[in-house]
Amino acid sequence: xxPNSNExxxxxxxxxxxxxxxxxPKLTPFSQQACDFLAELSSEIMKNPESRQYPDVITFGxxxxxxxxxxxxxxxxxxxxxxxxxxxxxxxxxxxxxxNFAYSMVAAFLxxxxxxxxxxxxxxxxxxxxxxxxxxVFAQDRFKSLHDYITVVRYPxxxxxxxxxxxxxxxxxxxxxxxxxSEIRQSPLPPRSIEIAFAxxxxxxxxxxxxxxxxxxxxxxxxxxxxxxxxxxQNACSSPRLIYWLGSEEEAQQASERFWTAIHExxxxxxxxxxxxxxxxxxxxxxxxxxxxxxxxxxxxxLISRIRVSHLRADVIDYRCAGGSFFEYAATDLNALRDxxxxxxxxxxxFGEIKDKIAEFILSNGLSGVDRIVPxxxxxxxxxxxxxxxxxxxxxxxxxx
Amino acid sequence: MVNYDEILSIxxxxxxxxxxxxxxxxxxxELSAHHYENCEGYRRIIxxxxxxxxxxxxxxxxxCLPVRLFKEYELRSIAEDSVVxxxxxxxxxxxxxxxxxxxxxxxxxxxxxxxxIVSSYxxxxxxxxxILDTSAIVKxxxxxxxxxxxxxxxxxxxxxxxxxxxENMELDVEGLTAFLEKHKGEDIFLFGFTFMIWQHFYEELKxxxxxxxxxxxxxxHGGGWKKLVDKKVSPAEFKAALRDVCGIQxxxxxxxxxxxxxxxxxxxxxxxxxxxxxxxxxxxRASDFSVCEKGEKGLIEVVSVLPKSYPxxxxxxxxxxxxxxxxxxxxxxxxxxFSILGRIKNAEVRGCSDTYATKFK
Amino acid sequence: xxxxxxxxxxxxxxxxxxxADLAGLEYQGIANWDSVGHMNLVSLLEDxxxxxxxxxxxxxxxSYEKGKEILAKYEKTI
Numbered sequence: 074x075x076p077n078s079n080e081x082x083x084x085x086x087x088x089x090x091x092x093x094x095x096x097x098p099k100l101t102p103f104s105q106q107a108c109d110f111l112a113e114l115s116s117e118i119m120k121n122p123e124s125r126q127y128p129d130v131i132t133f134g135x136x137x138x139x140x141x142x143x144x145x146x147x148x149x150x151x152x153x154x155x156x157x158x159x160x161x162x163x164x165x166x167x168x169x170x171x172x173n174f175a176y177s178m179v180a181a182f183l184x185x186x187x188x189x190x191x192x193x194x195x196x197x198x199x200x201x202x203x204x205x206x207x208x209x210v211f212a213q214d215r216f217k218s219l220h221d222y223i224t225v226v227r228y229p230x231x232x233x234x235x236x237x238x239x240x241x242x243x244x245x246x247x248x249x250x251x252x253x254x255s256e257i258r259q260s261p262l263p264p265r266s267i268e269i270a271f272a273x274x275x276x277x278x279x280x281x282x283x284x285x286x287x288x289x290x291x292x293x294x295x296x297x298x299x300x301x302x303x304x305x306x307q308n309a310c311s312s313p314r315l316i317y318w319l320g321s322e323e324e325a326q327q328a329s330e331r332f333w334t335a336i337h338e339x340x341x342x343x344x345x346x347x348x349x350x351x352x353x354x355x356x357x358x359x360x361x362x363x364x365x366x367x368x369x370x371x372x373x374x375x376l377i378s379r380i381r382v383s384h385l386r387a388d389v390i391d392y393r394c395a396g397g398s399f400f401e402y403a404a405t406d407l408n409a410l411r412d413x414x415x416x417x418x419x420x421x422x423x424f425g426e427i428k429d430k431i432a433e434f435i436l437s438n439g440l441s442g443v444d445r446i447v448p449x450x451x452x453x454x455x456x457x458x459x460x461x462x463x464x465x466x467x468x469x470x471x472x473x474x
Numbered sequence: 475m476v477n478y479d480e481i482l483s484i485x486x487x488x489x490x491x492x493x494x495x496x497x498x499x500x501x502x503x504e505l506s507a508h509h510y511e512n513c514e515g516y517r518r519i520i521x522x523x524x525x526x527x528x529x530x531x532x533x534x535x536x537x538c539l540p541v542r543l544f545k546e547y548e549l550r551s552i553a554e555d556s557v558v559x560x561x562x563x564x565x566x567x568x569x570x571x572x573x574x575x576x577x578x579x580x581x582x583x584x585x586x587x588x589x590x591i592v593s594s595y596x597x598x599x600x601x602x603x604x605i606l607d608t609s610a611i612v613k614x615x616x617x618x619x620x621x622x623x624x625x626x627x628x629x630x631x632x633x634x635x636x637x638x639x640x641e642n643m644e645l646d647v648e649g650l651t652a653f654l655e656k657h658k659g660e661d662i663f664l665f666g667f668t669f670m671i672w673q674h675f676y677e678e679l680k681x682x683x684x685x686x687x688x689x690x691x692x693x694x695h696g697g698g699w700k701k702l703v704d705k706k707v708s709p710a711e712f713k714a715a716l717r718d719v720c721g722i723q724x725x726x727x728x729x730x731x732x733x734x735x736x737x738x739x740x741x742x743x744x745x746x747x748x749x750x751x752x753x754x755x756x757x758x759r760a761s762d763f764s765v766c767e768k769g770e771k772g773l774i775e776v777v778s779v780l781p782k783s784y785p786x787x788x789x790x791x792x793x794x795x796x797x798x799x800x801x802x803x804x805x806x807x808x809x810x811x812f813s814i815l816g817r818i819k820n821a822e823v824r825g826c827s828d829t830y831a832t833k834f835k
Numbered sequence: 836x837x838x839x840x841x842x843x844x845x846x847x848x849x850x851x852x853x854x855a856d857l858a859g860l861e862y863q864g865i866a867n868w869d870s871v872g873h874m875n876l877v878s879l880l881e882d883x884x885x886x887x888x889x890x891x892x893x894x895x896x897x898s899y900e901k902g903k904e905i906l907a908k909y910e911k912t913i
Contacts, residue, residue, distance in 0.1 A: 167825075169824045169825050170824065170825065304824075305824045305825050306824045306825055307825075308824060308825025309824075309825050310825075312825070345761070346760055346761055347760065347818075347819075348760035348773055348794065348818040348819075349792075349818045349819060349820055350760075351760040351761070351763070351773070352540060352542075352760075352773065352790065352792055352818065355540055355763075355790065356540040356542050356543065358522070359519050359522075359539065359540060359543055360543070360546070361522070362518045362519045362521070362522030362523070363515045363518050363519060363543075363547060366518060366522075367522055368522055368524070369519075369522045369523050369524075371523070373762065374761055374762030374763075375760065375761055375762055375763060376761075395825065
């Protein structure tokens with residue numbers, strides 16, 4: 074029985090009875106119905122004038138468009154034909170990234186599952202907006218029968234409710250980091266069920282110094298870097314904390330001046346440093362000076378805090394600070410990464426023609442971290458392979474014959 | 475080296491802006507050089523910032539240390555065995571507390587400076603004193619909490635002391651009645667912490683119906699308004715409420731912190747907090763730490779000539795305030811006058827991990 | 836509708852501009868053609884022509900004229 078049901082707010086209510094969910098037919102990955110639904114959802118979002126106010130909503134709508142989903146499907150040709158969704162998926166979205174719930178849901182739905190999604194308890198308009206669009210699509214006759222598959226809820230911290238939804242689920246997806254994971258793990262899963270948990274992780278950027286010096290479109294680079302960092306207060310797991318300049322001291326010096334000048338310009342009027350963040354960043358810089366012997370590069374104001382280190386200590390990441398605080402290190406090769414990369418490291422974003430070099434380095438050194446290597450500006454782009462998991466494969470089962 | 479005897483002979487509110495600037499720049503520059511020599515942590519920060527102390531032209535330009543560092547590091551500029559006193563901030567359980575290391579000289583100078591500032595309000599005769607707190611607070615002298623240190627520090631301005639609250643935090647009506655009878659017709663000095671006064675003195679008086687006559691009382695109180703802001707009590711209401719229950723007219727707040735004990739900022743008759751010549755406040759913009767205009771809200775930096783045993787002579791606090799003016803307060807005191815708006819708020823930070831807010835409290 | 840009409844309508848709908856404004860229109864050249872508007876435009880074009888654009892083409896789509904060249908790759912002559 075669903076406990077404390079008056080604490081649950083339904084933003085999009087599919088089934089009237091959660092107990093019926095396990096007996097819903099499982100869908101094939103990228104089923105025609107699911108793809109059609111997403112295409113319709115995409116147009117509903119894109120043509121809604123209110124969406125324009127929220128770049129994250131538009132980006133989600135853009136992700137769901139027919140062309141993109143078809144391309145994603147193509148990439149899975151030959152891998153999904155003998156698969157079905159695992160069944161019921163239960164998603165716990167992070168509290169500070171409004172639209173994350175929607176991507177988690179889409180991945181599970183595309184894999185063929187029914188979804189119960191716990192969106193952030195904070196009243197973000199973006200969440201309601203997307204749910205309103207979904208409700209309008211489900212109201213159309215041709216999508217009515219699909220509605221059972223999708224439920225989005227909001228509820229305050231409640232172990233009882235977590236217990237209940239977990240008891241129904243074949244797949245549990247936990248966002249929100251280590252603390253949330255350990256909280257949700259208090260609620261048991263049925264024996265056959267699997268869990269995908271997104272732990273606290275950190276990311277870095279590797280920029281080719283020569284390429285940065287020669288780059289023509291600094292405005293675009295600045296825009297990309299903004300999306301990787303300041304857009305989420307540099308606190309997304311994919312936001313770079315460390316800038317690794319690949320090149321000689323001198324090249325790195327030149328490249329970084331050029332780079333930060335462009336970033337600084339792009340931040341004008343776009344990002345405001347709250348007093349507490351200003352103090353946090355300065356305090357973090359002082360800690361680095363004391364413990365790491367770091368050089369604190371003054372950068373005109375408190376928008377950008379640059380912390381230059383001459384060697385990478387294994388625990389450098391523990392000195393991180395959100396809101397625009399960056400370690401900088403320069404070397405002609407990637408070897409120093411060996412000293413710091415642990416399983417806590419997620420994404421390397423790069424600039425310059427160095428993707429293969431980085432990938433080769435990770436693979437040949439057998440490093441325990443780094444699951445994604447993406448160009449600058451793409452760290453937050455949602456892909457169906459995330460954090461080292463292929464979400465479609467993980468959330469579907471194989472019928473071997 | 476800094477000559478404290480000479481400094482302490484200067485009347486606390488006697489210098490105008492330019493004199494004070496020259497004076498503080500000289501002393502603080504010297505202190506910076508001293509800490510650079512003697513405190514490894516301070517030296518690393520100065521080096522990290524590539525700051526040249528010798529080239530300092532104004533104390534406004536000296537790097538200031540975030541107060542939080544004193545919670546995380548043991549920063550001192552004296553040998554470990556010269557430490558005679560370690561002061562800690564009164565953090566609530568589970569929070570880290572600041573640790574401030576004093577040698578004999580630093581400790582003595584704190585007392586002397588406090589005396590200079592406070593006696594300009596109370597006069598130099600010691601008055602009968604009521605401590606609006608419990609006698610239990612100073613029992614453990616080995617570790618000086620801010621509250622205990624405050625009470626001990628202010629005790630020297632009083633004589634024939636009595637605690638208004640017993641060890642169970644109850645109002646000692648009997649003791650107070652006898653004390654007031656004995657000192658009828660005399661000025662009386664009262665001291666306590668703002669929230670304690672409200673919670674355990676004012677609220678208790680209101681409840682009990684006991685109305686002591688403190689119309690000749692002079693109350694000095696400090697410790698911040700945070701808890702009273704939560705209870706929606708303004709400074710004006712605080713004063714009015716106290717007047718109602720015990721007739722007290724002269725009530726002075728002060729602003730100060732354990733990291734710069736001694737150089738407190740007293741409230742004047744016009745309700746403004748004042749910087750003495752021994753210290754100063756600088757309000758800074760969060761956007762770039764540039765100096766705020768008069769009347770503009772900013773982060774508070776405090777500088778003080780006293781911290782010599784630890785590098786706390788220029789500190790970036792986590793409080794916000796407004797400088798109201800300089801040298802022209804109607805009360806006649808020179809120096810800056812200002813008001814405090816309270817602690818900076820924790821930011822709502824975006825990001826995938828939900829733990830940021832709790833971690834950085 | 837001709838391909839040109841389909842093409843122009845997508846611009847008009849995405850950015851709320853008039854036929855006369857179209858020639859010479861560039862990414863970031865008007866307030867509405869920002870990164871958000873860009874996604875809108877691409878969605879509308881993909882729907883109108885029933886195509887799937889490559890990421891590189893979406894990024895290269897920097898002006899009204901450039902867009903015509905790009906659509907030519909998808910065998911849509913404007």
